[in-house]
Structures are given as structure tokens and as C-alpha cells.
């Protein structure tokens with residue numbers, strides 16, 4: 001199976017007034033296409049730093065990140081920004097929808113920014129709203145929807161550009177257990193329907209349970225992997 005993400009020997013140190021902090025220590029792993037990987041770890045263990053380095057928002061002190069065979073760590077800032085726009089989608093705990101836009105406009109925004117033809121854009125938005133079970137809510141505004149429904153919209157928007165990698169940071173953090181489980185089912189279904197791949201940082205056990213594999217990070221280093229599914233023990 002092709003590896004969409006290849007992370008090798010990633011180390012990230014920060015200089016602080018109190019001295020140097022090593023947020024990531026020699027982290028290596030691979031994610032094949034179609035896999036959903038949960039990244040678990042206590043607060044301060046390095047999850048956000050790892051997501052930032054993977055998506056090119058931050059550069060490691062050493063080590064490499066390859067996305068679909070392209071070096072993220074070898075690109076300049078402008079090229080990393082383009083790569084993020086074209087190949088990576090983000091889902092956040094706080095949904096991140098624009099309140100003055102309708103649900104359909106929120107989902108179509110990445111396509112508008114890419115100057116997609118309006119007819120194709122409408123078609124894709126209708127397909128995505130259908131995929132997340134909100135086909136009839138396209139004309140609503142975010143504040144008319146529940147938290148779980150808003151996260152569904154955020155998932156639809158994240159998939160609009162057919163990203164190679166979906167990165168989620170605590171996507172169920174603001175939802176009750178049942179809604180969180182439903183959101184995770186939806187992420188699974190959507191990732192498979194769109195042939196994407198996902199890396200999800202979370203404290204939520206139910207998210208971890210429904211991932212194909214769990215990477216556990218402590219003090220910036222990957223620890224023995226507790227896994228599920230066919231790739232459970234694969235580094």
C-alpha cells in the first residue's frame with residue numbers, strides 16, 4: 001500500500017527564556033493511504049507540535065516529512081502554504097465555520113478560493129452536504145445548527161478540495177459522547193468515500209477505539225503503539 005505520509009526522525013526544539021524545550025524527539029512513522037490514525041498523549045506531550053510540523057505550519061529542528069512523495073520540510077514557506085491549501089484539510093475542536101456565511105457557502109469556500117467553476121462548485125457542495133447528512137440545511141447559518149451538525153459541516157468543508165491528508169485536532173472535544181462517536185463514524189465514512197487519509201489528535205477514548213491505529217506520544221517521543229486493525233504494530 002502507498003504511504004501518504006512518511007515522517008522520519010523528527011525533532012523540534014524551542015528556545016525559551018527558561019532554556020531549551022525539546023517538544024519532539026526523533027519521531028518516525030508512516031501512514032498508508034486510507035488509514036485513520038489517532039494520535040494520543042497527555043497535554044504538553046507534543047501532539048500539536050507534531051501536527052504543525054506535518055502540515056508545514058512549523059519546521060522541525062531536524063528530520064523530514066514527506067506527503068505523497070513530496071518533501072514538506074524541503075519547501076520554502078510559500079510552497080508549504082500552497083501545499084497546505086491544495087493537499088491538506090483541517091478539522092478543529094471549535095469547528096471554525098464563518099458565521100455570516102450559509103452552510104453551503106461555508107462548504108464551498110475552499111472551492112471558491114480555488115476559483116472552481118460555480119456549477120461544479122454547487123454540484124460538489126450538494127454531494128458533500130449529502131455525504132454528511134445535511135442535504136436540506138445548505139441555506140441555514142452555523143448558529144442555527146447543533147454542535148454536532150456544525151462539526152459535520154466542518155468535515156464537509158474539509159473534504160471540499162479532495163485533500164490527500166485530513167488533520168483533526170480534538171474534533172470531538174466540544175461534543176457529548178454519543179455525538180462524538182457519530183462524528184467519528186462520519187469521519188471514517190467520509191475518509192473512505194473520498195479516498196483520503198486521516199491523522200487525528202485526541203484525548204477521546206472512543207475516537208482512539210475507532211481509529212485503525214493509535215500512535216501514543218509522551219514527552220515528545222512515540223511510545224509502544226497500542227493499535228487496532230491490520231496495521232496495529234506497524235511503525
Ligand SMILES: Nc1ncnc2c1ncn2[C@@H]1O[C@H](COP(=O)(O)OP(=O)(O)OP(=O)(O)O)[C@@H](O)[C@H]1O
Nearest residue numbers: 014016021023041042043044045046047048049050
Ligand atoms: N512555540 C513554543 N515555544 C516554546 N515551547 C513550546 C512552543 N510550542 C510548544 N512548546 C512546548 O512543547 C511541548 C509540547 O507542546 P504541544 O503544544 O505540542 O503539546 P500538546 O500535546 O499538543 O498539548 P495539548 O494537548 O495541551 O494541546 C510543551 O512542553 C510546550 O510547552
